[in-house]
Amino acid sequence: MTTARELDERYGRTGRRPLPWIIGGVLAVAVVVFFGWTTVAKQMNAVDAADLGFTVVDAHSVELSFQFTAPRGQDVACALEALDVEFGVVGWKIVEIAASDEHTQAMRVSIPTVAEATTGLVKSCWVA
Known part of the structure; x- marks a missing residue:
């Protein structure tokens, strides 16, 4: 068994x-x-940015409107670019934005250029 x-x-x-x-x-x-x-x-801690529009002021500047969403109370920096017809960079600017209690902010910034730009855009933003 x-x-x-x-x-x-x-x-x-x-x-x-x-x-x-x-x-x-x-x-x-x-x-x-x-x-x-x-x-x-x-x-x-991520920062999100969106282009709202641009205006070509003259052959040496473009004005960019954008908004960004960032953590409250954190300084933010954004890299902005102006591009020509062939998408070559003809101007750029680093914008430093002081800390705010607002979660989303809108900005309008003038970007100096070396040639006439056909567009302006936000390359990236980060917590500074």
Whole structure:
């Protein structure tokens, strides 16, 4: 007659230990939480900018309107560009904006150019 222990040994049911599975599960959850938090922390300090329009003033300047969304109470800097017909950079400017309690702000900035520009745009913005 076959005993329960012999059947367990025959079919590999001996020595099952749930501890390694529990440890593995806890580590997997910890890794997911860590990467989730780092993603959220990066987005909390992100600055988003959008072009609203531009006006070519003359052959040596273009006026750019844009808005940006940034964390409250943080200084922000934006790189602005003026481009010509062939999308070559003919002017650029770094604008530093003081900290504000507003989450979204609109700006209008004049960019000096070395040739006539056909457009102006925000290249990027960041927390300064």
